[in-house]
Each structure stands twice: as C-alpha cells, then as structure tokens.
Amino acid sequence: SVFLEPANHCNGLMLDGGNNLLACEMDGRLVSINLKNKKVTPLTSEYQGKRYNAPNDLVVDRTGGVYFTDPHFRAPEPLPQEKVAVYYRSADGEVTRLADDLKAPNGVILSPDEKTLYVIPSMQKEMWAYPVTGPGKVGKGRVLCSLKQAPGAKEPGRGGDGLTVDTNGNLYITSGLGLQVFSPAGKLLGIIEVPEVPANVTFGGKDNSSLFITARNSLYRIDTKAKGHRFPGKSS
Numbered sequence: 001s002v003f004l005e006p007a008n009h010c011n012g013l014m015l016d017g018g019n020n021l022l023a024c025e026m027d028g029r030l031v032s033i034n035l036k037n038k039k040v041t042p043l044t045s046e047y048q049g050k051r052y053n054a055p056n057d058l059v060v061d062r063t064g065g066v067y068f069t070d071p072h073f074r075a076p077e078p079l080p081q082e083k084v085a086v087y088y089r090s091a092d093g094e095v096t097r098l099a100d101d102l103k104a105p106n107g108v109i110l111s112p113d114e115k116t117l118y119v120i121p122s123m124q125k126e127m128w129a130y131p132v133t134g135p136g137k138v139g140k141g142r143v144l145c146s147l148k149q150a151p152g153a154k155e156p157g158r159g160g161d162g163l164t165v166d167t168n169g170n171l172y173i174t175s176g177l178g179l180q181v182f183s184p185a186g187k188l189l190g191i192i193e194v195p196e197v198p199a200n201v202t203f204g205g206k207d208n209s210s211l212f213i214t215a216r217n218s219l220y221r222i223d224t225k226a227k228g229h230r231f232p233g234k235s236s
Contacts, residue, residue: 003038012107012162012200015231017060020032020034021033026054026073026074028053029043029052030045050080050081053079053081054071055070056106057069061114066089067086067087067088072084085097086098086100090136103122103124106121107161108163109163110233112169114132117130117132118165123156126143127147127171127173128143129141129143129186130142149176160175161199161200170184171184174213176197178194179192192222194213209225
C-alpha cells in the first residue's frame, strides 16, 4: 500500500531508533517522517544558504546524528551546491560538510563500532573508507576496495549504489553484477546474484538475517546466515 504521497522522490531511508523514519528527499531535503501520523518534519534543506543538490542516502549514528550523501542525480542545473559531497547533521541541527572529493557519492554506512564511515561512489569503481574520530568528524579517506567489473567495462569503472553491513562488519554493496560482499579489510568474499540490477539493500526479517533488496521493478528477499547490524547503535 502507499505509505506517503507525495514523497518528493525519497531515496535513502533509515529508522531513527524511535517512531520516525528518516529520509533523503532528492528534491533537496533530509526529513523525519512520523510513523504514526506521517507528519513530515524537515531536518535540513540547505547548506551555507543554498539548497542541497539531491540528497541520496543516509546512516544514523548512536548520538542521533545523520551522515548523508548529496550527489547530482535529479539535481537542478547548475548544481546548487556546485560540489557533490558527504555531510553530517548533528542531533542539535548543525550541518558539516565532510568530503567533496568523490565522483557521485551515493551509498553511505557506518561500521558496527562506528569507527569507520564507508562511502560508495556511483561513477568510479573504488569504494572509500574514512576513519571516524568523533561524531561528524572524519580523517583522511582511503580506498577500501575496488568493485569487480563486468567484462569490457571502461575506466573509471562502474561504482555501487546502496549498501548495508552485518554484525561482523562485512559490507554488502549493490552493483551491476549483484551484491558484492567485502570484508572490513576490503577483501571480496563473494557476489550474490540478483535477477535485476539491485539499487539498495538492508537487513530485516526474523533475527535480522534476511537481505531485502530493491531493484528497478521488484523487491527481493534472500535469507542468510549472517545478521545485520541494527542502526542506530546503542550509546556507549
């Protein structure tokens, strides 16, 4: 059934640990949606006086802060922010730009211990990891891994879209070849094939051990022996 209409091109979604669903609206906002009355509350709609390009994906940390990506997909031209970037909105509403050196930053997730922020660009095969030194503070990024490419793929390669993480810190990245699974060290553990090119993925179901995968026209479920990490994590 329809949950919310209009949805303003909502993309990335994550529960905040309470009764709200946080969403990236590609029309330019990060919002909170009350699950009971469906009231939409804007959390941030601009940075330094300019609207965002097209917020895409998000992850909530244990302090209630939100990391989110802002690429160019569906954004007006010229880009309102001029750059594509990764941002952090603290629980008290302060927004910080963390990185603006990636091509089309798309998927974003934290490691279970929240010491690493993973960012998945769509227009390059290299996937990035940033050390988290505190809520909304990251160090210099590094290449974690390179997605396996289809035969004949041209440089700079095709990147990923969405991703999720299990309790062991393994990453499940949607790609043109299916779900590419990487260890926290960046080792390719395997590829889970999907009938359609997957867009995003999350864990859910009994024991949080089923992968739910969105694709162009379908929603898929794959039961696994792994368990997904639940966000937001418990406060330390």
